[in-house]
Amino acid sequence: MTSRIEPNSISFSSLFDESFHITAMMVDRDFRIIRSSPSALEMIGNGLTSAPAGLTCHQLFYNNDVSCRDCPLAGCIKPFNGFKSLTIQDGSKKRFIKNQILSWENFSLFIFQDMTREIDLIRTMELSRKKLTAQIVLLKQKNKKIADRHHLLKDLMDHLPDAVIEVDENFNIRYKNSTVKQITSETNAEKCFQMFGHAGPCDVCPAKFGFISGSGCKKSHCINDRYYTETISPAPDGTGGLLLFRNTTRQVMLIEQIRQQQETIKHKNKILSGLVHFGAFMQNESELESVVDFFLEQLLSVVSFNSAVVIVNDIRKGNLWITAQRGVDDSLMKTLARAYLSRDIQTSKTNKIPMGVLPWSETTQIQLSGGNGSKVGLIVLRGHFDDKNELIRLYSEPFGAHIHNRLLMRRLEEKANTDAMTGLFNRGFVEQALLEEQLKFENYNIHYSVVVVDVNRLKMANDVYGHEIGDRLLQTVSDLLLQTVRATDIVARTGGDEFLILLTNTPNDRADLFVNRLVNNVFNDVTLKVGANEKFPVTVSAGAAGTDRYPPEKLIKEADRLMYAHKEAYYKTHKRYR
Secondary structure (H helix, E strand, C coil), X not given: CCCCXXXXXXXXXXXXXXXXXXXXXXXXXXXXXEEECHHHHHHHCCCCCCCCCCXXXXXXXXXXXXXXXXXXXXCCCCCCEEEEEXXXXXXXXXXXXXXXXXEEXXXXXXXXXXXXXXXXXXXXXXXXXXXXXXXXXXXXXXXXXXXXXXXXXXXXXXXXXXXXXXXXXXXXXXXXXXXXXXXXXXXXXXXXXXXXXXXXXXXXXXXXXXXXXXXXXXXXXXXXXXXXXXXXXXXXXXXXXXXXXXXXXXXXXXXXXXXXXXXXXXXXXXXXXXXXXXXXXXXXXXXXXXXXXXXXXHHHHXXXXXXXXXXXXXXXXXXXXXXXXXXXXXXXXXXXXXHHCCHHHHCCXXXXXXXXXXXXXXXXXXXXXXXXXXXXXXXEEECCCHHHHHHHHHHHHHHHHHHHHHHHHHHHHHHHHECCCCCCECHHHHHHHHHHXXXXXXXXXXXXXXXXXXXXXXXXXXXXXXXXXXXXXXXXXXXXXXXXXXXXXXXXXXXXXXXXXXXXXXXXXXXXXXXXXXHHHHCCCCEEECCCCCEEECCEEEEEXXXXXCCHHHHHHHHHHHHHHHHHHHHCCCCCCC
């Protein structure tokens, strides 16, 4: 028997003693204030030194006769543990209070913490931040105006688009416009060839034997990854020449782009041919394992790496259909598969395996999605492929859609394994699921548990009130069981009044907690109306066994034994029917 905590017990009342310095309040299921510390009344305000009999929390907080619209306790059947924010008007000011709620049975404990000072400080800091941001924006605008004016003056001075250098017959620089700075950083060079890092005249310099002989000649330069065409003109007085440098990078790059585009077209044609081949292979190949292997070969040829893993989900959450790898040993494959089967990933809190489990410092993980966006698997590649993500998706998206279609076909086959009346899985399906969980336990050391559930007094319901009531009783139990388990768990009807629940990734102690919650909370005070003024109680007996305590082959037997022990304890306090 579970002991009950009474709100007027001596140990609990000490929480509201002035010497305990706790700001707390206790309310019953109807929100009436049972106990309250003086500091709680002082914090809430309204000038009360004690709570009048029958006063509710919403009357005290907001002078409302109905419960707060966002009250987490309103209509709540199960115990609630969490927080709720309160805003109390205290004269001309508002007081912000953080309310921690701890509920059990028919009572709830409110523990208050005044957050007014912290919130006021946050607001003050936010206001200061906005002012500072505005000042920064104004300063940036001012600086931009100054920069724009400076740039305009520079453009007026350096209006020529080409770099111009005037040299004498010994290549000494006489004059250079500011555009020269765009070509070289050697602004202190005395001779033209020094500007380009040479100790003497450039190789094959057209003006090496005089500027008159080099008149009209052109020479190409590659400077800082830019291409320039130098045109030489002799000076009118014959004592030097004029060098004009025109940026021809665009023309050169255009030629290079044309060449690269031709290579790209050739590469894309190869990829398109591979995609067509892959699509045809998926349509014609009946074995998904062969499709996965072909996909890996195609994908790795695209990204030019040889280490990859593919994990494919089964129709049942928390189970794997297929795993395949390239460049990864079996031990590491098991580690990755076990990480993918973790609770966080299977409950969709995250779609990726944590970096600490991965064997490579640089890893790309791609979620395999079906046509409806559902998660059907994961691809793990060694290396970063930001420049190839679009290319990888060309293969992964049709691959994910193909897997999704295969899963839909398996789900159609699965319907043959359901109980017609309750819609739950039948014994054949759960036996296959148990074999799959046993393999996960053996391969990845992931524990699982079995819970055997038996409906109490089903025969009485059938005999006394008719089989329609008995069917309603079974349906009610089925619905409550489905509402209680996770998406990765399985609920099956294995007999007339017997059910079996497979709790994946669950050790024995957690399965015991599940049984306790099932019997004492979920099926607490559940009844069926069987007459004008008569109700039939809906109760169950249950037992659990996990692989961390029992061998897999003995789980059902041990859970069944514990269920019957629980049923015997039930009939010690309830009249046995035949």
